[in-house]
Amino acid sequence: MDIIEVKNLGVCINDHVILRSVSFVVTKGQCVGLIGKNGAGKTTLLRAMQGLSPYSGFSNMAKMNYEDRASFVAWVPQIHDIVWDVKVKKLLEFTARKFCRNAAHTKQTISASLTSTNTVQLAEKNLSSLSSGELALVNVARALCQHSDFILMDEPLANLDPRQKSTLILLMQRLARQNKGIIFTSHDMPAVETACNRVIALKDGALLFDETHRIKFTDTRNQEIFD
C-alpha cells in the first residue's frame, strides 16, 4: 500500500467532539505540515489515524495488523519522561534488530540514523543525560530504524535549537525526496514553509484548508488559522 487514507475520521471523548469528519489522502514523497492552534486536534488526529485511540470513520492504517503497520508507518510521539535509562545506541538497536535483515544491515541502519539526525556523538550516552532537543532527535533516529514508508511526528521541532532544527528540516526534505511520506505537527510556521510541500490546517477539530503546494504564511492566513 502506498498511501495513507483517512475518511470521515472523528474522535469523541466523553461526549466532547475533538475531531469531526476529517478526510485526506497522503502519498509517498509528500512532507505534510499539520498546523492549527493548541487544542485544534492535531495530535489526536495523528494518534487516531494509527488506531492508538478510539475513533469513528475510516483510516487505512488503523485497520492493518500490528506487523504490517509497523513497516508501513513509524510514530514519533513527544517523550516527556525516561523511565528505563538505556544507552542511545541500545535503544536504536532494539528497533533496528526487528526491522533489519541481518547484523550488518542493523549496524548500518543504526549508524545511518545517527548520522542523518546528527546524533552520532550521543550514541554511547544514556537517555537521561540528554537534553530535550537531543532526546527529540534520538526519537526520530529510532523511528528511522523502522524502515517504514511513512513517518508521523508530533511536534518534532518543539525543543530543538536552531541548528538541530535545520538538521531535522533538511532530513525531512531528503526523506520526501527518497519517496517517504512524512506528516508532522508544528507551530513553527517558517519551518513549515521551508520543509513542507503540503500543509493541512485544522481548526476546532475540522479541516480548515489542505494546500498541496508550498505556502507562505501571511498575516491574514495566520489570523485565519489561529483566531
Next chain:
Amino acid sequence: MTIRTLPLWLCIFAGVALIVLSLCLGPYKINWSQLAYDIAKDNQTIETIVFFELRIPRTIMCILTGVALGTGGAALQTLLRNPLAEPSIIGISSSAALGAVLVMSFQLHLVSLFFMPVGAIIFSMVAASLLVFISRRSHDHVTILLVGVGISLLSGAATSFLLSISDNPYAVNEIVFWMLGSLSNVSNDDLLLAVPFALSGALLMLSTAPAQNYFVFGGEVAASSGINVKTLRAKVILGASLGVGGVTAIIGMVGFIGLLSPHIVRPFVGNEPRRTLIWSPVVAAALVLAADIAIRLLPTTNELRLGVVTTLIGAPLFLYVIFKRFGH
C-alpha cells in the same frame, strides 16, 4: 556473557550453592551415606522422609516463589512504566490472600487443604480479570495502576473485616501467621498444587521478553513498532496472577522480592527491559533461598516468617539500590 553481566552469572552459581545448602540445612541432620543406602534399598526411613517430604519440596518452593515473584515484578515494572510496580501493588497478592483468608475463616481448610490454594487462585484471577478487562479498554497505564491500587486496598480491607468479625481466636491467630508467609510446612501435595500455576504464569510472562525492549519509550511507540500491546498486557497480568496467586496460596504473602530483584538486575544489564525480565527470576530465587536458609540458621525459638525476613532484608537493600542509582 560480558564482564558487566558477570555478577549475574555468578548469581547462578550462588543459586546452585544455595540449593545444596537448602537441602542440607535443617533441624534434623541428615546422614548422607545412610540416605544413599536407604534410597538404594528403597527403605522408608527418617532420612528419606526428611529429604523427600521436607527438604526437597521446601527448596523447590523457594525457587518457584522467587521465579514467580521475580518475573512478576520485572514484567509489571516495564509494562506499567513504573519502577514501583510489583504483584502486590496491583492487588494480585492481596486478593490471593483474601481468597485464602476467606477459606480459613469459614474453616474450609479443615475439610480439605486444597480449598486454600483454590480460594487464593480464584480471587487472584478475579482481580486479574478485572485488570485485564480495564487494560483492554484503556490505553492508559496509569489507569491500570490505579485500578490495581484500588483492588489492593479493597481486598486488604475485606481481609481486615473478616479478621475483626471472626469469633474464633484460633482461626485469627492462624490467619495472621499465615499472612506473614512461611515455607516451613510445604508438602509435596502443596507443591503439586502450586507448580502448574506458578510455572505457567512465569512462562507466560517470560514469553513477552522479546517484546519488552520496545517499551522504553512507552506503549504507543511499542504499538507502532509492531507489538500487540493489549495482548501483551493481558499476558503479563494473567501470568502475574497465576504465578503469584499460585505461590501466595501455599506460603502466604512474601514482600519485596518482586520489587527488589529487577532493581538489583538493572545496573548489570544497562537497564535493558528484556534482560531484566530474564535475570530477575534468577536473582529472586537466590534471594528467597538465602532468606529461607537464614531463617533456618538463626537460633530463634519460633522459626521466623519468610515474609518478615524478606522485608527486613529487602527494604534496606532496596533503599541502598535506589540511593546508589538516583542519589546523586
